Each structure stands twice: as C-alpha cells, then as structure tokens.
Amino acid sequence: STSSFYQQAGRAGRKGEGLILTAFFNNPLENYYFNHAQYFFKKPPEKVKVMITNPKIIEKHLLFAEIENGLSKKDYKYFPKEQVDKFIANPPDTEHINDLYQKSLRTTIGDSLEIMSLEQPVSGAIDLTVAKRDIFVGAVYRTPDIDYLIEEINWNTKVANARPFRKADYYTKSYNRKDITTMKIIESAQYGALTINFEDVKFTSTPINYFKIYYSSKAPERQDFSNYQPKTEFETNSLRIVIGENLIKELLELYDFDSIVEGAVSIENALFSMFSDLVECDMNDIGSCSTFTKDKEINIFLFDNYSNGLELTKEAFFQFTRLISVTQNLIKNCACNRQEGCPSCVQRYQPFNPLQTNRLVALDILKRIETCL
Numbered sequence: 001s002t003s004s005f006y007q008q009a010g011r012a013g014r015k016g017e018g019l020i021l022t023a024f025f026n027n028p029l030e031n032y033y034f035n036h037a038q039y040f041f042k043k044p045p046e047k048v049k050v051m052i053t054n055p056k057i058i059e060k061h062l063l064f065a066e067i068e069n070g071l072s073k074k075d076y077k078y079f080p081k082e083q084v085d086k087f088i089a090n091p092p093d094t095e096h097i098n099d100l101y102q103k104s105l106r107t108t109i110g111d112s113l114e115i116m117s118l119e120q121p122v123s124g125a126i127d128l129t130v131a132k133r134d135i136f137v138g139a140v141y142r143t144p145d146i147d148y149l150i151e152e153i154n155w156n157t158k159v160a161n162a163r164p165f166r167k168a169d170y171y172t173k174s175y176n177r178k179d180i181t182t183m184k185i186i187e188s189a190q191y192g193a194l195t196i197n198f199e200d201v202k203f204t205s206t207p208i209n210y211f212k213i214y215y216s217s218k219a220p221e222r223q224d225f226s227n228y229q230p231k232t233e234f235e236t237n238s239l240r241i242v243i244g245e246n247l248i249k250e251l252l253e254l255y256d257f258d259s260i261v262e263g264a265v266s267i268e269n270a271l272f273s274m275f276s277d278l279v280e281c282d283m284n285d286i287g288s289c290s291t292f293t294k295d296k297e298i299n300i301f302l303f304d305n306y307s308n309g310l311e312l313t314k315e316a317f318f319q320f321t322r323l324i325s326v327t328q329n330l331i332k333n334c335a336c337n338r339q340e341g342c343p344s345c346v347q348r349y350q351p352f353n354p355l356q357t358n359r360l361v362a363l364d365i366l367k368r369i370e371t372c373l
Contacts, residue, residue: 001280003045028273031344032330046280051310052079062087115141115160117148122162129306130284132232135160136210136225139172155230174210174229178203178289180301182240187317193247194369198317201238203287203303206231237309239316241267243298247368255361257295263361265290266346268300270327270362273348275302278323279315286312290355328366331359 005022012018024030033040052058058079065071065078066087075084112125113135123143126135135141139150141162148162180203187198207229212221243264251260272288275281287305292298304310316323334345341347341359 001046002040002043006045026343028270028330028343028345029277031334032274032277032326035333049280054306054308054310055083056306056308058083063092066091111158113153113158113160115148115150115162117162117164122148128158129232129234131160132207132230133174133176133205136172136174136207136229137227138210138223138225139174140165140168140170142168142171153227155228169216170212170214172210172212172223175208176205176232177208178205178287180204180238180289180291180303182238183235186237189317189320191320191369193244193250195242195244196317196320197240197242198314199238199240200235201240201301201303202233202235203238204231204233234307236304236307237311237313238301238303239313239320241271241300241302243300243365245296247365248295248298250368251361251365252295254364259358259361260365261290261292261298262356262358263365264292264298264300265355266331266341266357266359266362267327267365268302269346269348269357270331271300271302271323274323274326274330275312275316277326278319279312281310281312285310324366324369328363331362331366334359 009020012020024034050057050061052061062071062079062083065075071084071087073084073088111128113128113131114125115122115135122141135150135153137150137153141148141150147165147168149165149168150160150162152161154160180201182197182199182201184200185197186200189196207225209225210223212223214220243260248257248260251263255263268288268290272283272286275286276283285305286302288300288302290298290300302313302316304312331341331345334342336342336345336359339358339360341357341362346357346359346362
C-alpha cells in the first residue's frame, strides 16, 4: 500500500540526506506497479473503511463502545438504533467484554483462536476463519523472532498448543476444496456476451491436505492431516463474472474447452491480484474461485472473505469497467510473452492447484468484451 510505503520511507533521511530503494516482488500487482511507476507514486494514501452494516462488526464495536464510554441512546448517531436497543436490553457479562477487549483488533469480526506455547500466548489471537485455513497439526506458525510447530488444537476451546521450532526451511499451506453457491442475485449488468452479477452467496472451504513448501528448489511435499480439521462455511457477497454459452460457442471455434477454462482461470488470478488496487483492502479480505459446466457456462467468483460481507465486491461491481481495464493492461503488457503466462501476470503460486493458465486465451476473452465496456 502507498500508506505503508510512505510510512517506511519516512524513516530515511532523519539525520541528513536519505536514499529510498523500492524493491518490487514477483507478483502481478507489484509487477503492474513496476511497469507503471508514476501511477504508484502518485496514488494518495488509502482510506480506512469500516463496514458497520455488517452485524458481526457492529456487535463488536458496541462491546468496545460499552467498555470505553458506556453505551446509551445517545449513540444512535453512531450505530443503527435497533442494534443499540438490542445491546442495552441484553448486555453481555463484564468478564466477556474485558476478555474481548484484550484481544487484537484484527480479530474483532468473528471468533478467534489462541496459540499457546509453554502456557503463554505466542501472539495476538487469530481470526477463526483464517485459523481454520492456516492452523493445523504440523503447521509452521511464524513470528518475527521464532517459528512454532503446531502440535495440538482444541477447536471447542479455540486453543492451539505449539512448541518452539528451529527456523524452518519450509512453510506450510493447506489445500482446500472450494464450493460456492449463489443464493440471491442483487444486481446484474451485461457486457455483450458477458454477464456480471453482485450476489449473496454461500461459501464452503473443505480441508483436503496440506503441503510443506520449501524455500529451496526442493519439491513441495504433500501431507495428510493427522487430526480433525473443520471446514469453513459462511454467507457473504460476491462479484460473479459469467462467461455464457454464446461466448463459449465463439471461443470453441478456435480453442478446446479446457483451454477456455485455462483462460478464465488466468482472468480470475489477474482480477484477484489487481482487486486490492481498485478496492482499497488487504488481499486476504477477498477470495476467488472458478466453476464451469461443460460447454455451457464458466463462472468467475470474487467474494468478500468474511461472513456477511464487507461490501468490497459491491464496490468492484460498480467499478467493473476500471477493474477489467487494469486487469487487461496487466496481462497484455507483461514482459513474459508466454502462452501460459507467469507469476507476474496470470499465475498464482499454488503447487497443488491442478488448474493451468493460458494467457493468450485470457487476452482473447478480454478483447471480445473490450468494445462493450
């Protein structure tokens, strides 16, 4: 983010002339900034947004308001009246409020998991949705000073036990099967043969196994979970891009269906990478997946990665023209010039992801909708 860039850059030159070196990493968003340097350096600092329409966020903010200043009907000007009245009528116990207040602000959207080592907290609590994805027996949990190996998890008490671990030469990442179902279409728009929807969806992530991914050139190792690992389920908002039957028929004159899917996956990866430039958020705030029905329909989902949504994909729906434009520029101007693309444009490093990419088919799909934007 430009905010973190200027915050870190501001540390240089305090006692005289300073020098700032900017190193961009090999991912699509930073590759885009590298090729459009003036665009990055002219960007204003990001806004801080809190979506208090999300009931889980409101609930936690009311708790903090109560402990800091006491909640009353005077607070109607800050929060929805019905939420304030409900809180005043059924206030939580004081112990629960104090316990929550001690936890990291980053976990206030939902429940959290505490990681303990030698009966002491390792760091701030982890949001439960993130924990179900990243914390499992055998997982490496990294802190700035030391790595920990997760040895035991009690999902009922929401506590994980870990032991100090040597600086690991690998990190761990789980492979989850993603399922997403449309519950309600809220808004819809048409761009030629392409349809985009803003929707209510139900998202389910089911853990399958995990991988040890080495920092060296050693191949990743697949590992089975040694104990129960819960699935993640929540209802949220999504931007769905529908590549319909008519557009698929046109593309089938040039490519086979598998290649078209590879092109769609390429677009998904690039959209995901560029999303946080258009909608100011952390990349962990959104998720993505693609689904397809043979020769009939391909769906690309970008969804808010929190229960009840954060209105991020709603903003993307109304700025879709700009989102698809920067995505097209990213793919078109990548220096790799390879059919399959590279990690700087359409690939996301997931060694266990069976879906391949096809940069040239992605460009063809985007070119066909360009005149309709």
